[in-house]
Amino acid sequence: MSALSLDPRTARLVQAFEGLRPESLPALMALYAADARxxxxxxDVRGAAAIERIFSHMFEVLIAPRFTVTETVTEGAQAVIVWDFEFLxxxxxxxxxxxxxxxLRFDTEGRVSLHRDYWDAAEELYEKLPVIGALMRWLRRRLQTPPLGSA
Known part of the structure; x- marks a missing residue:
C-alpha cells in the first residue's frame, strides 16, 4: 500500500508492518509508547517490551510471516488498518x-498507546483443523506468547 497520502503516524506504521523482519523490530517498537497496550x-499485554516479545515469538514459531495492509482510516488520535497476514x-x-x-490509538507524541487486533480465530484458524479438540489446545499453547523472562 502506498503510504504517501496517509496520516504520517499511520504511514510510519504501515511501512514498519509491511517491512517487518526480526532485525526491524526495534524500529517498529520505536513507534510505540513505553506503556502501550x-x-x-x-x-493482552502492556508495555513495549511485552509487545516486542509477541512479535519476536511470531518469528520463532512461523515461517515467512508477512503483513500486507489493504486499507487505512485515520481520524484524530485513532486509526484503523485492515491487513492480511500470511505465513507458513x-x-x-x-x-x-x-x-x-x-x-490504533496515538498518544500526544504520535506513538501507539493502544494496538487492538480484530480477527476471527474460529474462522481463520480453528475451522481449518481436522481434529478440533486436541489441535485447538495445541495451537493455543503454540501461539500464546510466553511471559517475559521465560525462554
Whole structure:
C-alpha cells in the first residue's frame, strides 16, 4: 500500500508492518509508547517490551510471516488498518492467510498507546483443523506468547 497520502503516524506504521523482519523490530517498537497496550485473540499485554516479545515469538514459531495492509482510516488520535497476514506453519506446508484489522490509538507524541487486533480465530484458524479438540489446545499453547523472562 502506498503510504504517501496517509496520516504520517499511520504511514510510519504501515511501512514498519509491511517491512517487518526480526532485525526491524526495534524500529517498529520505536513507534510505540513505553506503556502501550496490545490485545489480540491470544494476548493482552502492556508495555513495549511485552509487545516486542509477541512479535519476536511470531518469528520463532512461523515461517515467512508477512503483513500486507489493504486499507487505512485515520481520524484524530485513532486509526484503523485492515491487513492480511500470511505465513507458513512449517517448511513446505500450506500457506495460511488471516484477514483482520487493528484499532490504533496515538498518544500526544504520535506513538501507539493502544494496538487492538480484530480477527476471527474460529474462522481463520480453528475451522481449518481436522481434529478440533486436541489441535485447538495445541495451537493455543503454540501461539500464546510466553511471559517475559521465560525462554
Amino acid at each position: 496490545f490485545k489480540d485473540p491470544f494476548n 506453519r512449517e517448511a513446505g506446508g500450506t500457506p495460511r492467510r488471516i484477514h483482520g484489522s487493528s484499532l
